[in-house]
Structures are given as C-alpha cells and as structure tokens.
Amino acid sequence: MRGNPWIFAGRLWLGLAYAFMFLPLVVLVLFSFQKNRFPGFPLQGWTLQWYDKLFSDGTLLNALGNTMIVSPAAATIATAIAFFAAYAFNRFAFRGKTAFLALVTLPILIPPLILGVGFLGLLARIHLSGTLFAVFLTHVVLITAPALAIIQLRLSQMPVSLEEAAWDLGATEWQTVKKVVLPFALPGIFGAWLLAFTFSFDEFIIAWFVSGFQPTLPVAIYSVLVAAIDPSLNAIGTIVFGISCLVLIGLELVLLPLLLGKSENQS
Amino acid sequence: MSSIDEAPPSRRMRTPNDSPLKVWFLAPLGLWLILLFLLPLLFLLWIGFWRVENFQAIPDFSLSNYTDIFASFFSKSRYGLAMIQSLWVAITTAFFATILSYMVALSIAFAVPARWQRLALLLAIAPFWSSYVLRLYAWQTILSRNGVINSIMRLVGLSDYRIDIIYTQIATRIGLIHYLAPILIVILYVSILAIDRVLIEAARELGCTRWQAFTRVVLPLSRFGLMTAGSFAVIVSLGDALSGNLLGGGAGTSIIGKLPTYASMIMSDYSSSTNLPRTSALATILIAVMVLALAVGFVLADRARRRIG
Structure with a gap:
C-alpha cells in the first residue's frame, strides 16, 4: 500500500480540493483585518477599522438581526412539521403516500428563483409581501423537505418493538410519541433543525423577491456588493463564518453519524 | 405478559395503522404545502397571462406577455440567446463539478485511512456552511483585475501573465462549482460507500489492475450517484442568478457571446420593470425548458443503461 502512486495522486488531489474550497474563506478572514481598501497584496498592516465601520454603520448588522429572527423561527416550525410528518410516514401505510412524498421533495427541485416569483405574486395579492413574515412563511416551505429527510432517517433506525x-404497557399513542419516539428522534431533530437553519440563513433569491424593505443578511450583502467594494463585507463575513463554525461543530456531532449510518446504538 | 393482554384498554387501536394520528400528523405539512407551495406555483402560471395597465397588474387571460417575449426571442430582448447561454453554462458546470467532486469522493473513500474519512469529508463540505453571497464576494476579490491572484503574480514578477477571467462565464462557473462541490461530494461519497468492498477485492484477486477494478467495478456501480449528482448540478446552475451576476458581471462572455444567463435576466428584468406578469411568464418558460431538459436527460440515461445492461 505504501508508495502506491494512486493513493499518492488521490491525496494530492484532496489537498488541491481543500485549497480550492478554503481559499475564499481564508481571503475573507485575512482581509477583514487588513488596512487594504481593495483586497490584494502586498498587505498593508493589521487593523480593526472594518469592524468599527460595520458596527457604527448598522445596515448589515440590522440585516443580520432580521435573519436571526427569521431563520430560527422558520427552522423551528419546519422541524416541528417535519417531525410529525416523518412519524406518520414512518408508521402508517396509506394511499397516495408516494405521491405525497414526491410533493414534499418538489420544493427543493424547483429553482428558488421560480418559487420566488410565485411567492411574490401570491403574497403581493394578499398584501403580505415586503415583510419578514413573508420570508418566514416561504422559507418554511423550502426547508421542511431536508428536515423531513433527516428525521425520517433517524426514525427508520427505531425498532418497531419499542413503540x-x-x-402494551398502557401508554396512549400520544404519550408514546411524547415519551418514547420524541426522545429517540432527538438527535435527528437537532440535526434537522441545524440543516434547516443553515438553508434559511443562506437563502438569497426568495428573500430578495419577498423581503422588500426588511432585507435578510444575504439580501443586504448583495445590495452593498452591487453598489461598491466595501471591506466591511469581510468583517461581516468573518462573523458569519464564526456562526457557521458553531453550526458545523453541532453537525459533526449529530448529522454525519446519522448520514453515514454509524449511530451509537449499533455499536 | 398475559395479565397485560387481559387488562381492558380504554380505546384500543385495532391495528397500528388505524389511528387518528395519521391525519393529525400529516395535516400541517399538507396544508402548508398546498397553501404556500402549490398555490403560489399555480398563481405563477396564471399571472403569466395577466396584463399591466398603468403599472398595475390586472387579472386577465391574454397571451400578450408570451407574444411579446417570443416576438423578440432571438433579436432585441435576446431571451432565447440568454436561455442558450444558460444551458451551455449549466451543462458544462455540471460536467466539471461532477467529475471533480467524484475525484474528491474517490480520494476520500480510497486514499484516506478509514478512521480519518469522516474528518476528511467534514473538511470538504465545511465551506458550504459559510454564506454563498459572501463566498462569491471573496471570489470576486480573488479573481478581479487587481485582486489577490493578480497582485501575487505581480509581486513575484509575473505581471505579464495576468489572469483576466472576472466578468466572464468562466468566473460564473468557478462560483457555481464552489457552491455545488460540497453537496455533490456528499452524494457521491455516500454512493461509493454503498459499494460492496468484497467486489473490489474479488476483482483485484482475479488479476485486475487497480485501474481495471475502477473502470469495471467502481465506476459502473457509482453510475446512479453520478447521474443524481449531475442532474442536481444542472438544475441548480440553471436556476442560479447570483454567480452570474457577481462573478459573471451580469452579461459574462463565453464562447457563445457576451450574454447574461436566463436566471440573471429574469432578476434584472424584474428589478428594472417590476412587471410581475412578464416576469412570471419568463419563469414559466424556464420551468418548461427545465422539464424538457430533464426528460431528455432521463431518456438518454435510460438508453445508455439498456445498452450496457
């Protein structure tokens, strides 16, 4: 196995891939602490002025605040809906189950651009467009499917005999769901919430169509970006990257073991 | 056991499948999907037939949006050319993204010791959790004329070899591949993981070289994963306007010409005119093209499968 050229080539390729994947993040963090007005070399010295500008200006932080209201709320509702549905899909047989599942998956297959136009049409008609509430309503549609998939994955590992x-011991169905199924599904629910949160946090085009004067973070970043190059973007980028790292750690602990089928109850 | 069986239950279900929970638990999802997914989609199709008077969308059944769009499909408004640009960019992006990600997934599965594979996968997908818009911004600063790469080249005395790809569709593709790679790597890694290692060992023991074991065992068995990843990449690339706007500069150059992608065009068309009926008609056309593209891809894949099988 040692010195095998294929293994060597594979590792080399992996190294290149990591460099490609992390290059933008490194650039973002590095230049958030540099004096350069336009990111480039040579470096001009360390500074915190872009963070100052970010905090004194407030537009982007305001948008971050909007996002931190919408995304957790949407992720929570979506995860709740997904848990109940996943339980029903897992336990019951009924007519039209396949069709229903296909309908659930459809929102992630249709480009968000098209959904955004459709949402805007409907929500403008009932005078809901241009609000954070509109972003919340539409994001729930988008992120329920991935949440459902994760929770279903977890529930499918549950032995039927448990329920x-x-x-048999006299619990009602509702009690069983609450005291047996829910605790068992908890890692799945947690992973689903994180995934749903991530999708909502990062979603741009639907929010662009329906958010109006209450932009979410990606929308606000975009409007700064098309106007001019502003190094405060590096600063907010570094902050967002920090938030993502927290989510990632949670994910590593919960989601990957689920996906790769190495759950604790198998060992 | 028997004592429990004899205990008179207040309201026993006859079978596990017979329960009021079935309806109650599925109702929230069903309602949400009908009201906030199917209804907007139907609305989108319908609004495409509305007309605009005095900047006001008026419910109607007129074909004027579609006749307007198709009248200048390849000439003035160039929607048709934008669609061709979109298809070209999306298909080439999907091709490269799938192959490059497949190589990464293979490297993780076969060149990394088993106990490090999870960490390797996590590292590969980590950038997905940073914001897409911000990653595009970072790429903008990396690729731009006086950006990171070009300033480094100047520093080391290679100023004659400037890379000049910002605001071309090559830059658009880089942004898209960076976005797609983590998702594709997971799809492909999971499909490689599902391959029975015994088959590979058997092939090797029967005298296959590593390359033959790959082309005759691993590659055919990851065909489904590759197809899934490829079509997913096409769909995402067709619907994405951000990379085309920020890295492609709106109307990026490609071998087809200096044209925006169709998705960019929908976005700019709406922000300049706020003519929702026409935007809806444009979006409807995109749906039609995508369904068509997927159907063609499906038929081709099916034919290929029959030829092999």
Missing part, C-alpha cells in the same frame, strides 16, 4: 412495548 409496541409502550402501547
């Missing part, structure tokens, strides 16, 4: 035992 039957609870029923």
